[in-house]
Amino acid sequence: MPQSPLLLVRSAELEAPDSAQAFRRRCPGLPGPGRSRTESGRRGEAGERKEGRAPQGRRARWRAERRAGNARGAGPEPPAGRVPAMALRLVSDFDLRKDVLPWLRAQRVASAAAGARGGGPGVLENNYESLRILNVERNGNVIYTYKDNKGNVFFGLYDCQTRQNEHLYTFEKDLHVVSCSVNSDRTLLAASLVHSTKEGRKNELQPGSKCLTLLVEIHPVNNVKVLKAVDSYIWVQFLYPHVESHPLPENHLLLVSEEKYIEKFHIQVIQEDGSRVVIKDSGHLPRERVAEDFVWAQWDMSEQRLYYIDLKKSRSILKCLQFSADEKFNLMFEAPLDITLSDSGFKLVNFGCDDLQDQENLSKHLTLCVFTNHTGSLCVCYSPKFDSWEKFTYSVFYFHKGHGKTFTAALGSVDSHVTKGLTFLNLDYYLAVYLPGHFFHLLNIQHPDLICHSLFLTGNSEVVDMLPHSPLQSLSGSLVLDWCSGKLYRALLNQSYLLQFLWNTQLDCEKMAVLHCVLSCGGDRRFLEAKIIQWISENISACHSFDLIQEFIIASSYWSMCPETSNMDKLLPYSSVLTWNTEIPGITLVTEEIALPFMKVHSFKGYWEKLNSNLEYVKYSKPHLHYNNSMVRREWHSLISEEKTGRRRSMVYVKNILDNATKVISNLEARNLEPRLTPLFQEADNHQRLLMGLMVSELKDHLLRHLQGVEKKKIEQMALDYVSKLLDLVCQIMETSWRKHSLHPCVPHFSGRASAAEFKVFHIMTRILEATKSLFLPLPPDLDNTEKNEKLKFSIIVRLPPLIGQKICRLWDHPMSSNIISRNHVKRLLQNYKKKPPSSVIHKSSFSVEFLPLNYFVEILTDIESSNQALYAFEGHDNVDAKFVEEAALKHTMMLLGL
Structure with missing residues (x-):
């Protein structure tokens, strides 16, 4: 219409x-405020109050983090009126130096005092340089280790719910911990250890050296069982049930061997003498082979999934095992990967936190990880070995969409040496790709088809410089570990910064990307929409590649539903944008179709139902169902x-x-x-x-x-x-x-x-x-054509600039428009009209109404038109002639006379 x-x-x-x-x-996902009381030794024993940790809620903790400054880590929310130059917020969940070290020092002081009272030598000074994180379990608890001055290895646990520490076990030998895990009831500890050299570094498994994998009863400390004694590294991980309301009679432990196999041990426990928990029939622990001949594996602790890649005739096949509540497992899918891993060595992701590789040379190694989210997405992120100082390449396989994209980012000058590895972070609807000091990319994994829906920030941006330059390890969900500083973060998009960025950016592609980033964050949607509308009103003509109003209406309605x-x-x-051909500065992109995962199980629930639905959509839904x-x-x-x-x-x-x-x-x-x-x-x-x-x-x-x-x-x-x-x-x-x-x-x-x-x-x-x-x-x-509304419309048009008014009148099919067009036409014709002797004959038969003034007027217009065709040289002349003016004038006259 x-x-x-x-x-x-x-x-x-x-x-x-x-x-x-x-x-x-x-x-x-942040843990609750908890209590400020710490534990001394075993759970339930009273201890001293943590340093600077009074009972406090989230907001109070944020204030404390801001006072702590950079020592606390990047990303706390700024005071009102200040916006951090960061598209990513890293909200601290755990800090070894603040959540553990004060408790350890209090323990040492208490032990020294007890030794002095008993006449013993007390405890020597310990600077805890060896303090490091070992693992983060599914329930969020953190296992850490440190050595005393004699080289004895201590294992501790930080409870993220109660914010209390617990001593788990001590090995009175100078050992280096490869891997460690504790069961959900905290009654069993599994650990893999190697002997240390005199210089304090781990023995790199020269011939004759051993890696011991031990299973320890810790409730109370009792039996120690050797699970493996081999010349290769072993990683351990307890499976965590999805229901943790009561202790389980059977525990399940994964053992991952550097010799390219994975086993699962079944460990039954029994309760004796009240609270004493011991292993039942420790001499015979049933086990089964879970996977073999693999070169890469990743553990998803929150979803209890194991991803691994095996090589079949030099082809890389990605597989996934899902462990269920009863700890059974199913092979969920197989998917071919167009990458070469045969010469890349053995690689594990998220099986604890180890330092087996020289972290300063991470850029020389490939990076590979799998990310999923609640919408049924499945992304495989891959960065090959680094081979150029001028550009960096990585690929993302969007299996839930049926295609993959390879991004090449310019690094700038040849002096921009890359010394850190590439980090991929899972941000729910987005994937962050971060190379310290060089670039920060936010890839839209929900709608990856058009490159304009992703944000690409270069090394010249404050955003990149403000992020930590140490390697970050992405755990399950939004958890991120900075292993160098011993800090655990929640990675979140910073809505405040993105809103500010929206005002400052000049590129259409960045405006499009940031608009969707902001809306995907959720929050107070009414306030957020008001902020974006304010920006639109100030930049209504600033976009040339898409309609700002239309994109906002569609995007905001989408994200609200x-x-x-x-x-x-x-x-x-x-x-509102269906195609995008404009290049993104500093980014080249190649898109290719990929083979869809082949689902091996046909009864789906939860995430797997959504992933299968996405795969079915890619197979059969063309054209799109939008x-x-x-x-x-x-x-x-x-x-x-x-x-x-x-x-x-x-x-x-x-x-x-x-x-x-x-x-x-x-x-x-x-x-x-x-x-x-x-x-x-x-x-x-x-x-x-x-x-x-x-x-x-x-x-x-x-x-x-x-x-x-x-x-x-x-x-x-x-x-x-x-x-x-x-x-x-x-x-x-x-x-x-x-x-x-x-x-x-x-x-x-x-x-x-x-x-x-x-x-x-x-x-x-x-x-x-x-x-x-x-x-x-x-x-x-x-508006209907009442006299009041006619006057209103006319008053608007006459106050517009003439050229705009004329265009509107010609596009608007309305009586008032016809009236104004007629007036303009008559005005133009009569500008240079010279009165001629009146014609003695009026051809009455040519007019339908006997109204002499109108007949006379129309005759004059007809005469002018017929005598001078040059007057037609103006826009819209083919729609205006004397007959048109007659009809408009007659209708207007009749309206004024009430006829």
Whole structure:
């Protein structure tokens, strides 16, 4: 339907958005405040209060972290008014120096005092240089180790829930710990150790040296059993049940051998003498082979999954084992990888924290890791061995999308030596790729098709320089370990920084990427949308590659709906941009199709059900299933046409559509605590209500066709909420611009020149029209042709710049437009008209109305037109002639006379 910016000109005033206090911090997964009491030795024994750790909540802890400065680590939330130059926030979960060291020193002092009272030598000074993290278990508990001055090896555990430390076990020998794990009940400790040299470094397994893998009873300290004594390294990892409400009679332990096999031990325990827990039949522990002939393996502690790669005829095959609650396991899928690992050596990921490799030379080794998220994504990240000082290449295989991308990033000058390894971090909907001092990339793994939906920051950016330059190890979920400093972080996108970046960036591709990054973070959505609308109003003409308003409306509606229900991301549009051909500075990209994983299990639950759904979508869903309003457009025009011809479909059908519209309008009113001063989508305009109702009806039918297993009532509500969200965003943009320029209900006036503010608001409203027209969204109702509204429309057009006014009139199919076109045409014809003797004959037969003044006037115009064809040399002349002017003038005259 023809729609004009005129339809948007309504007086408005809107309450200002909330202040930054509404922009609450969001840090999922942080442990609770816990207690400040520490333990001395065994659990439950009283100890001294930790240094500087009074009982406190999250906000108090953040304040304490800020006071601690860089010693605490990067990323605490800044005070109000300050924004850190970091796209990534690293929120500290654990710090060896602050959460463990004070307790160890208190233990030493207590032990020395006890030794002095007993007449013994006491405890010598220990600077704890050997203190390091060994493992982070599924429940978040951290296992660490240190040596005393005699080389004795101590094992300790930090409980992330109670924030207390516990001494687990001590080996009274000078050993180096390769790997360590504790069961969920903290009754068994598994450890692999090698002998240390005199210089304090580990023996690199020269012939004759041994790696001992031991199983220790620690509740209470009792028996020690040797599981392995071999000339190769062994890594250990207890499986953790998904239900931890009661102690389990059987424990399961994975042993990963450098000789390329993985075994699982079944360890039964029994309880004796009350709380004494011992291994049942320790002389015979059943075991089974889990995998063999592999070159790479990764442990996902939170989801209890084992990924590994075996080589079949020089092909790299990725496999995944899922361990269930009863600790059985299933091979879930196999997927070929187009990478070569035959000469890369043996590599493990997330099997504890070891220092077997020289970390300063990480850049010389390949990097490979697997990431998943709750939406059913499966990404394999790969960086080959580094071989150039000018560029860095890495690949991401998006198995849930059926393609892979290889990114090549320019490093700048040849002096930019790479000494650190590449880090991949899992950020839920995004994947961070970080090379210290060189670049920081945020890859959109939910929608990786277009490169403009990912953000690429170079080494010149403050963002890169502010991040830690030590290697980071990505654990399960958003956990990140800085092994050099002994700190454990939660990695989160920094919404505050991204909003600031949105204002400062000049590149269209970065504006697109950051807009989606900000919206994906969640938080106080109303406040967030107000901030983005404020940015849009200031940068309405700043983007050339896409429509800012249209992209915001689609993206914000998508992010408000898709996290709630699986598969909604396949059914709702994500972006207004379908193709992107503009290059990203400093980045080259190659995209290739990849073979989909072959699922080996056919009964799916949870993540596996979503992954399988994604794979099925890639196989069979072409074209895409994203909803669009094309059906709405056709149906709406059909209903309007039927209304004009007097034919109409069943009253029940039309009533249902109008009922949908009533619900949408009710939803819009409910989203605001106070009534809007711009009465958008509120008047009783049947055509617009039909359009609103049709949008709900068509979207509901679309979702019903493709959402399996979701009840009809919930789908109806989702369709209603989505349409309401679209229209609410239009209202927000409109009202924000009106409020910003302090326009009131008395505007627009019927006379006088428009102010600068009115022109700016009108410009915003024309851009809203452009954005919503292609989306076929309902706009504020068409004003009828009453005398009051005719004057209102005319007052708007006459105050516009002449060229704009002429263009609008020619595009607007409306009586008022015809009137103005006629006036302009007559004015142009009569500018140089010289009066001629009147004609003695008036051809009455050529006119339909006997109105002499009009007949005379039209005859003059006809004479001028016929005598001078050069007068037609102006835009739109083919639509304007004397006959057109006659009809417009007659209609206007009859309206004024009330005929």
